[in-house]
Amino acid sequence: xxxxxxxxxxxxxxxxxxxxxxxxxxxxxxxxxxxxxxxxxxxxxxxxxxxxxxxxxxxxxxxxxxxxxxxxxxxxxxxxxxxxxxxxxxxxxxxxxxxxxxxxxxxxxxxxxxxxxxxxxxxxxxxxxxxxxxxxxxxxxxxxxxxxxxxxxxxxxxxxxxxxxxxxxxxxxxxxxxxxxxxxxxxxxxxxxxxxxxxxxxxxxxxxxxxxxxxxxxxxxxxxxxxxxxxxxxxxxxxxxxxxxxxxxxxxxxxxxxxxxxxxxxxxxxxxxxxxxxxxxxxxxxxxxxxxxxxxxxxxxxxxxxxxxxxxxxxxxxxxxxxxxxxxxxxxxxxxxxxxxxxxxxxxxxxxxxxxxxxxxxxxxxxxxxxxxxxxxxxxxxxxxxxxxxxxxxxxxxxxxxxxxxxxxxxxxxxxxxxxxxxxxxxxxxxxxxxxxxxxxxxxxxxxxxxxxxxxxxxxxxxxxx
Amino acid sequence: xxxxxxxxxxxxxxxxxxxxxxxxxxxxxxxxxxxxxxxxxxxxxxxxxxxxxxxxxxxxxxxxxxxxxxxxxxxxxxxxxxxxxxxxxxxxxxxxxxxxxxxxxxxxxxxxxxxxxxxxxxxxxxxxxxxxxxxxxxxxxxxxxxxxxxxxxxxxxxxxxxxxxxxxxxxxxxxxxxxxxxxxxxxxxxxxx
Numbered sequence: 001x002x003x004x005x006x007x008x009x010x011x012x013x014x015x016x017x018x019x020x021x022x023x024x025x026x027x028x029x030x031x032x033x034x035x036x037x038x039x040x041x042x043x044x045x046x047x048x049x050x051x052x053x054x055x056x057x058x059x060x061x062x063x064x065x066x067x068x069x070x071x072x073x074x075x076x077x078x079x080x081x082x083x084x085x086x087x088x089x090x091x092x093x094x095x096x097x098x099x100x101x102x103x104x105x106x107x108x109x110x111x112x113x114x115x116x117x118x119x120x121x122x123x124x125x126x127x128x129x130x131x132x133x134x135x136x137x138x139x140x141x142x143x144x145x146x147x148x149x150x151x152x153x154x155x156x157x158x159x160x161x162x163x164x165x166x167x168x169x170x171x172x173x174x175x176x177x178x179x180x181x182x183x184x185x186x187x188x189x190x191x192x193x194x195x196x197x198x199x200x201x202x203x204x205x206x207x208x209x210x211x212x213x214x215x216x217x218x219x220x221x222x223x224x225x226x227x228x229x230x231x232x233x234x235x236x237x238x239x240x241x242x243x244x245x246x247x248x249x250x251x252x253x254x255x256x257x258x259x260x261x262x263x264x265x266x267x268x269x270x271x272x273x274x275x276x277x278x279x280x281x282x283x284x285x286x287x288x289x290x291x292x293x294x295x296x297x298x299x300x301x302x303x304x305x306x307x308x309x310x311x312x313x314x315x316x317x318x319x320x321x322x323x324x325x326x327x328x329x330x331x332x333x334x335x336x337x338x339x340x341x342x343x344x345x346x347x348x349x350x351x352x353x354x355x356x357x358x359x360x361x362x363x364x365x366x367x368x369x370x371x372x373x374x375x376x377x378x379x380x381x382x383x384x385x386x387x388x389x390x391x392x393x394x395x396x397x398x399x400x401x402x403x404x405x406x407x408x409x410x411x412x413x414x415x416x417x418x419x420x421x422x423x424x425x426x427x428x429x430x431x432x433x434x435x436x437x438x439x440x441x442x443x444x445x446x447x448x449x450x451x452x453x454x455x456x457x458x459x460x461x462x463x464x465x466x
Numbered sequence: 467x468x469x470x471x472x473x474x475x476x477x478x479x480x481x482x483x484x485x486x487x488x489x490x491x492x493x494x495x496x497x498x499x500x501x502x503x504x505x506x507x508x509x510x511x512x513x514x515x516x517x518x519x520x521x522x523x524x525x526x527x528x529x530x531x532x533x534x535x536x537x538x539x540x541x542x543x544x545x546x547x548x549x550x551x552x553x554x555x556x557x558x559x560x561x562x563x564x565x566x567x568x569x570x571x572x573x574x575x576x577x578x579x580x581x582x583x584x585x586x587x588x589x590x591x592x593x594x595x596x597x598x599x600x601x602x603x604x605x606x607x608x609x610x611x612x613x614x615x616x617x618x619x620x621x622x623x624x625x626x627x628x629x630x631x632x633x634x635x636x637x638x639x640x641x642x643x644x645x646x647x648x649x650x651x652x653x654x655x656x657x658x659x
Contacts, residue, residue, distance in 0.1 A: 001539065003638045011629035080633065082470050083550060085541030088638040142546040170540065196478050198549050235549045262478055463470075463629050464477045 002088045008453040009077045009091070013259040013331040014465035016077065016391050016454065023049070024112050024452040025388075025397060026094060027419055028068040029058070029444040032404040036443055037061040038068040040096065042112050043419070043438060045397075045451075053436050059115045061105060066098025067404060070448045072138025073458055074106070074145060074169055078195055081462040084142045086169060093118055094450065095145060095167070097135035100212070102126050104135055104147075106172050112452070119172050129174040130165040133157045134208060137190050141460065142235065144169040146178060148191050150208060157208035162188040164202070183239030187226040190255045193234050195462050197261060200232040201284065203252045203268055214405040217313060221274060223247040229255070229268055229284060231292045243294045245282055248275045252282075256329040256336070256457070258354070262464035265354050267336055268294070269327040277302035277317060279324035279340060283354045298349060298357050300324065300340060309369040313409050320368045323410075325402055326386050328456050330393040332465075335360065335428065341383040341402055342410065344370050346422065348396075348430045361430035363422055366400060368410060374420060375434045381416040381445075382407055388449040389456040396430065397421045401445035417446035467566070468492050468557055469616035470632055471550070473624050485624055488553055493613040495557025496566070500605035502558075503567025504574055508597035511578060518658060521579075524571040525654040531565045532647030539640055565647055572654035574604045 010016035023046035029039045042057035075089035096105045102123035109115045127133060133151035140146070145167040151157025163185070164178035179185075187204035204226020210216050219225060227249045231241040245252055249270045257266030265285035273280055281298035300322040307315040314320065323342030329335070329351070336357060338347040344367015349357040364372045366380040374380050380400060387398040399419045401407050407414070417440030421433045440446050450458065472492065476485035510520050542563045548556040561567060578600055623631050 001638060001640075005633045005636050007633075009633060011632045015630060080470075081474075081550075082468050083548065083556060084546045087636060088640075143543060144546075196474055196550050198551070235547055262480070463474050463632075466477060466629075 002090055005080060005087050006075065006089065006091045009075075009080050009087075010459070010461070011077070011080055011463040012465040013333070013461050016459060016461070017331050017393065019391060019453065021392055022390055022451040022453060022455070026109065026112075026450045026452070027399060027438075028071060028096065028447045029417060029440055030068045030401065030404065030447055031064070031443055032401070032407065032415070032445050034065040034067075037064050038066045038098065039444070040094070040107060040115060041440065041446075042109075042115060045421075053438065055438065055440070057113045057115060058441075059107065059117070061117070063101065063103060065101055066103055067100035068096060068447060069099045069403070070137050071096040071450060073140060073450070073454070074172075076140045076454055076459040078141055078460040078462060081142070081195060089169060091454065093172075095138045095147070095172075097138070097147065099134045099136055099150060102133045102135060121172070121174065125174060127153065130177055131160055132162055132165055132177070134162070139192060139458075139460065140169060141193065142195065144175065145172075146191070148188055148202070150188055150205060150211075161186040162207075164188070164191060178237055179239075180237040181239060183230065184228070184242045185230045185239055189226065189253050192255045192257050192266070193460065194257055194261050194264065195234075195460055197264065197286070198234045199240075199286070200234045201255045201257065201266060201268075202230045202232065203255050204228055205251055205253060211403065212405065214409050215313070220250055220272070223250060223274055225250040226252055228252065229282075229294065241292050243284070243292060245270060245294060248273050249280060250274055253325065254327045256327055258333045259329065259331050259456070259461060260333055260465045261461055263333060267327060267329065267351070267354070269324045269338065271324055272321050277319055277321040279322035279338075281324065281327065281336070281338060281349075281357070285354070295355070297355055298338070300338070300343070300347070303343060305369045311368065311410055311412050314368070320370075323383070328387045328389050330389050331391055331456055332393060335393065335424070337387050337389060337396055339384045339387050339398060341385050342368050344368065344372055344383040346384040346387065346396070346398060346430065348424070348428065350428055360428035361425070363430050363432055365420065365432065374418075374437055375432050376437055378437060378439070379416070380418050380420065381414040382411045386448045388451060390451060391453070391455060394424050395421055396424060397449050399446035399449060401447055404445070407445065415445075416440070417444045419446055419449065467496065467560055467612065467616065468553070469620040470623075471553055471556075472617075472620040473629070473632070474550075475553075476624055482624070485620060489613060489617050489620060491553035492557040492616070493609055495554035496561050496612060497605055497609040498554075499558045499561035500567045500570060500608060501602070502562070504570060504601040504605055505598065507571055507574065508601040509594070511575075511597045512594055517575075517579065521572065521575045521654065521658045524568075524575060525651045525658065528565070528568050528572065528651035528654070529648050531568060532644050532651060535565070535644035535647065536641065564643065569647060569650060570604055570608055572650055574601060576654065576657065577604065
């Protein structure tokens with residue numbers, strides 16, 4: 001407990017943008033074949049530092065086979081709501097779940113170069129206390145730390161639906177399930193919310209048998225992956241509305257609400273439209289009567305490609321689907337970054353008008369049957385994937401791995417982990433930084449990035465920017 | 467207590483009226499919490515010959531709560547379940563959880579004692595009415611003072627200081643508050659005996 005609110009907590013997104021720039025990044029490293037334990041890399045992102053662009057510390061876990069994916073902080077700007085009474089927490093611990101093992105690590109990064117494991121929650125405890133498995137997205141909110149899961153109970157995670165559980169934000173004890181009435185929700189992926197307006201939005205990927213051993217083509221072509229988004233009364237823990245984006249819109253993944261809580265809209269990325277292989281972004285918004293609506297506002301076309309250049313999975317289509325796997329919104333709610341992991345492109349859309357996004361910038365790197373190199377001449381395995389934006393919106397970082405078994409299906413010849421950074425132009429536009437290129441140690445791929453002091457996919461704000 | 471919620475409400479609704487509506491809701495909730503604690507004591511005072519015992523009991527209760535809050539510094543999680551639209555309820559529960567009503571009890575009992583020096587002669591019904599009246603007065607004065615000070619912060623931040631002031635001015639007073647509960651309890655014990 002601090003005597004003053006943590007200096008990295010900000011009342012509004014605007015104040016967060018004005019805060020000092022990040023000097024460190026935390027990136028998850030995963031051993032795709034499970035032969036080594038996964039780890040956390042601490043990366044120097046301070047251009048004034050002598051070790052800029054280098055991994056300055058690695059914390060390797062004591063177990064193998066966790067498969068690190070997403071992670072989050074124990075506390076963020078949401079703590080500044082007097083309703084919750086958490087204003088004096090420290091932003092100090094990273095909550096890192098293994099989506100294959102269901103084990104959760106709490107890592108103390110108070111001294112980032114001496115990052116250490118504070119607590120390990122074993123899978124059995126997660127199963128016993130929640131009936132869920134395969135923990136994924138982390139957000140700190142009113143009742144503590146919320147963790148979304150991808151699986152229900154049982155060995156293959158199909159015994160009951162997946163959902164969200166809550167952890168105590170100080171002791172890190174698992175408190176139990178979040179949902180009181182889940183309505184139609186039977187799959188899960190991401191979630192986020194608008195705290196003052198008291199609603200939450202969640203999305204769907206697929207059940208564990210649909211992803212753990214790779215993408216199941218028959219399930220995809222018969223539209224059996226998730227295609228709905230769910231709206232919840234956050235504090236009543238009740239699903240109040242489900243919107244079906246259409247069953248051809250397979251895998252509705254990242255949910256990105258506007259950061260300014262006075263704005264009642266947000267975005268959701270859809271990996272692939274099975275009718276035409278397009279990637280899509282939906283804009284969802286809350287109407288005056290409190291109900292929600294969603295409309296497709298961005299489509300990204302596939303690229304025709306000769307079958308012989310394609311992995312077996314795609315040969316029948318003779319095209320490279322964009323595969324929109326991650327999206328991220330800058331803190332001023334102006335630019336939406338869309339990772340096209342299949343094409344090997346990072347798109348920047350101006351979403352000042354959320355119903356009419358305009359492509360403002362684009363970078364090509366990696367990609368199926370393209371393998372565009374970094375401007376420094378080095379290779380970039382797979383395509384742009386997990387993306388994170390600096391608080392001030394000037395730098396965009398991303399890594400390259402989607403999920404171990406899926407990497408192998410879509411990019412059978414690639415391996416390796418890289419993290420790159422692009423600079424954002426004063427009036428939009430995106431350009432890769434020649435001098436920032438992280439190669440992860442051999443055998444490791446890289447996934448989500450967290451920036452010291454919070455970033456554009458961690459912090460939730462309780463006060464509007466004025 | 468809770469004045470940043472009034473700032474948030476006004477900014478979210480983009481109207482200054484929401485600031486005052488929120489302050490009013492917070493005040494009503496707080497007042498109800500004061501009344502809920504003070505009124506039972508005013509009824510207890512009907513047992514005039516037990517007055518000293520009641521005062522001692524109240525002081526011990528206060529010391530007990532203060533001590534509990536010193537050692538248990540965790541915030542009650544049920545407060546986080548209250549939706550932001552129910553500010554009066556939140557204010558009531560927050561005041562209860564922090565023992566704000568209990569804090570007033572020794573002061574209230576002290577006032578009653580000075581007023582009723584010849585309480586023995588008064589009719590029981592007058593005594594009751596008088597006690598309830600004083601309880602209401604104490605609750606109202608306290609709530610007004612709290613709302614005025616919180617309101618000044620809220621209006622100041624909303625109109626001039628900006629939200630940066632919120633994080634700058636916010637101190638963790640949990641320990642100070644818990645200690646002051648103990649202190650008031652001890653002082654009232656000393657005064658009684």
